[in-house]
Amino acid sequence: MRLTEFWKKMNAQFGSGYAESFASDHVMSELGGRTVREALDAGWETKDVWRAVCAAMGVPASRQ
Incomplete structure (x- = not known):
């Protein structure tokens, strides 16, 4: 998966404003x-x- 596609999916799932915040702030055990x-x-x-x-x-x- 290209990075641009990854960010499209993140933005579609979380919204363009929250996707960046989630990516920068949410520590994941996974x-x-x-x-x-x-x-x-x-x-x-x-x-x-x-x-x-x-x-x-x-x-x-269906959104993955």
């Missing part, structure tokens, strides 16, 4: 105690980060 931004900066694959967000936040399968 990402090893990192935020979305930290995981991406550490080299995590975008598809793996998106899957972790979906699992943690209960994103419906």
Whole structure:
């Protein structure tokens, strides 16, 4: 998954204003105690980060 597609999905799920805040501020155990931004900066694959967000936040399968 390209980074642009990842952010489209984040914005669609959380709204453009909250997606950035969530990515920067919400520490997730699914990402090893990192935020979305930290995981991406550490080299995590975008598809793996998106899957972790979906699992943690209960994103419906139809929106994954």
